[in-house]
Amino acid sequence: MPHLVLDPHLVLDKVSIHYDGQAEPAVERVSIDVAKGDFVVLVGRSGCGKTSLLNVAAGLVAPARGRASINGKPITAPGSDRAVVFQNDALFPWLTARENVAFALRLRGIRPAERARRADELLELVKLTDAGDKHIWELSGGMRQRVGLARALAAEPEFLLLDEPLGALDALTRERMQTTLLDLWTASHVGVLMVTHGIEEALVLATRIVVLAPGPGRVVRTFEPGFSRRYASGEAIRTIKADPAFAAARGELTDAIFEGEAA
Amino acid sequence: MTVTSYTERPGHKTDEADSLSVPWSRPSPKRKGVSARAVSAVTILVVLALWALSARLQLVPPVFLPSPAAVWTKFVTVTRDGFVDATLLQHAVASLGRVFAALVAALAIGVPVGLAIGISTVGRGIFDPLLEFLRPIPPLAYLPLVIIWFGIGEPSKILVIAIAMLAPVALSTASGVRGVSQERINAARSLGATRAQVVRHVILPSALPSILTGLRIALGAGWSTLVAAELVAATRGLGFMIQSAAQFLVTDVVVMGILVIAAIAFVLEFTIRRIERVLVPWAGRE
Numbered sequence: 001m002p003h004l005v006l007d008p009h010l011v012l013d014k015v016s017i018h019y020d021g022q023a024e025p026a027v028e029r030v031s032i033d034v035a036k037g038d039f040v041v042l043v044g045r046s047g048c049g050k051t052s053l054l055n056v057a058a059g060l061v062a063p064a065r066g067r068a069s070i071n072g073k074p075i076t077a078p079g080s081d082r083a084v085v086f087q088n089d090a091l092f093p094w095l096t097a098r099e100n101v102a103f104a105l106r107l108r109g110i111r112p113a114e115r116a117r118r119a120d121e122l123l124e125l126v127k128l129t130d131a132g133d134k135h136i137w138e139l140s141g142g143m144r145q146r147v148g149l150a151r152a153l154a155a156e157p158e159f160l161l162l163d164e165p166l167g168a169l170d171a172l173t174r175e176r177m178q179t180t181l182l183d184l185w186t187a188s189h190v191g192v193l194m195v196t197h198g199i200e201e202a203l204v205l206a207t208r209i210v211v212l213a214p215g216p217g218r219v220v221r222t223f224e225p226g227f228s229r230r231y232a233s234g235e236a237i238r239t240i241k242a243d244p245a246f247a248a249a250r251g252e253l254t255d256a257i258f259e260g261e262a263a
Numbered sequence: 264m265t266v267t268s269y270t271e272r273p274g275h276k277t278d279e280a281d282s283l284s285v286p287w288s289r290p291s292p293k294r295k296g297v298s299a300r301a302v303s304a305v306t307i308l309v310v311l312a313l314w315a316l317s318a319r320l321q322l323v324p325p326v327f328l329p330s331p332a333a334v335w336t337k338f339v340t341v342t343r344d345g346f347v348d349a350t351l352l353q354h355a356v357a358s359l360g361r362v363f364a365a366l367v368a369a370l371a372i373g374v375p376v377g378l379a380i381g382i383s384t385v386g387r388g389i390f391d392p393l394l395e396f397l398r399p400i401p402p403l404a405y406l407p408l409v410i411i412w413f414g415i416g417e418p419s420k421i422l423v424i425a426i427a428m429l430a431p432v433a434l435s436t437a438s439g440v441r442g443v444s445q446e447r448i449n450a451a452r453s454l455g456a457t458r459a460q461v462v463r464h465v466i467l468p469s470a471l472p473s474i475l476t477g478l479r480i481a482l483g484a485g486w487s488t489l490v491a492a493e494l495v496a497a498t499r500g501l502g503f504m505i506q507s508a509a510q511f512l513v514t515d516v517v518v519m520g521i522l523v524i525a526a527i528a529f530v531l532e533f534t535i536r537r538i539e540r541v542l543v544p545w546a547g548r549e
Contacts, residue, residue, distance in 0.1 A: 084449065
């Protein structure tokens with residue numbers, strides 16, 4: 001989609017990814033456009049290249065062909081305008097929760113008092129007000145992911161790249177983290193690009209779902225479910241999930257993911 | 264069966280071990296009975312008893328094996344009056360000073376070298392063969408060369424010890440650096456860290472547990488090089504004390520010196536393990 005970029009946009013334009021030593025490209029000609037305020041979720045079976053695409057957006061993997069850009073500038077390296085949250089939180093165990101959150105601020109040479117103040121605000125935002133002095137190994141999986149999210153937000157990114165951030169959590173924690181993610185998204189006005197295996201998760205969170213199929217990775221369908229907007233405008237998550245429309249969308253999305261299966 | 268075995272041995276939560284039915288291979292710290300530490304204590308007591316007994320029965324002449332009591336007496340008199348112009352404490356301080364000076368030098372060189380090996384291919388290409396060359400050479404072999412090059416003064420003694428310490432420090436640092444999770448590095452970069460900041464804020468702290476392990480091994484290696492380093496033109500030091508005593512066949516001082524060296528090594532090891540626990544409490548908990 002060629003356009004004059006005025007709003008922040010994270011764009012993958014006909015991106016192909018080819019890993020060394022592999023005959024087939026991992027991803028072929030995939031285009032994804034994330035505007036600020038979007039919550040784009042990539043779903044698809046294993047090997048469809050979702051994480052590879054996220055890594056291209058992060059600047060960790062260079063595309064073989066095509067173009068990745070942020071606000072019109074090509075992406076060549078990782079940058080704090082696109083903070084990444086990984087499945088295995090990747091927190092720094094030698095720092096406390098607060099110091100982890102303040103990491104990006106420390107890199108920028110912001111004074112300790114100011115760092116601590118900002119970090120505490122963010123910890124409050126992810127509902128970990130009293131955990132600032134805790135060590136990482138004292139936190140549960142869900143709490144660690146909250147710290148990871150707060151740490152990413154501290155960099156004041158325009159976009160958040162989430163690589164299965166809830167993948168390692170138990171089902172109940174996952175459910176609660178979904179609303180936390182939505183709250184953060186609405187509060188911070190960032191654009192989100194997220195990879196997940198969870199079908200229901202994708203429906204709850206996404207403004208747009210991009211369904212990918214493997215061999216080589218390509219886009220097979222796009223959905224605009226709209227349930228997350230309903231949550232943002234005040235509807236309870238339970239009510240949304242109980243809506244027959246949600247069940248219908250779930251069936252449709254599941255079909256789309258497994259469509260290529262028989263072929 | 265699962266329930267009973269669980270309640271019987273709270274340390275074990277899986278019953279895979281049961282299906283293997285090799286009870287002797289299970290680590291069971293909470294099981295009643297002898298602990299390894301108790302066995303060690305008994306072993307030491309038995310050795311001491313045998314030593315005392317053989318001395319009492321005069322199975323071996325005292326010039327070969329003095330009695331524990333004679334060694335203890337020497338320990339007291341050397342501590343108080345000294346031997347070859349220095350008290351035991353002065354000898355120990357001289358030796359410890361050399362070893363710690365060497366440790367500082369080995370860390371100052373070894374940690375950057377280890378970083379270079381772990382981070383860059385060029386660094387590995389340069390330093391790996393040099394270290395592999397240096398590592399297996401016994402200190403007594405390069406001692407003469409060090410003396411030819413640097414004379415018989417204090418720097419040579421420190422250098423001999425430092426050479427022995429360099430490889431463990433550098434190689435442990437390198438393995439720590441190589442073990443840093445890529446995800447952690449990626450996370451830091453995506454938070455805006457430059458290459459230098461990644462090294463300073465992610466790689467170094469991640470490698471710290473390994474560096475401390477290297478330091479511990481290095482201290483052991485350096486301490487065991489002590490006698491070699493003090494072979495030439497020393498006037499103080501535990502190694503020098505032992506050699507002087509040996510020349511006059513004062514075997515009780517020799518034995519006492521050996522025991523003091525062993526005891527200090529034990530204390531150093533213990534201290535560093537404590538330091539590790541304070542400095543890197545996260546190690547092994549991730």
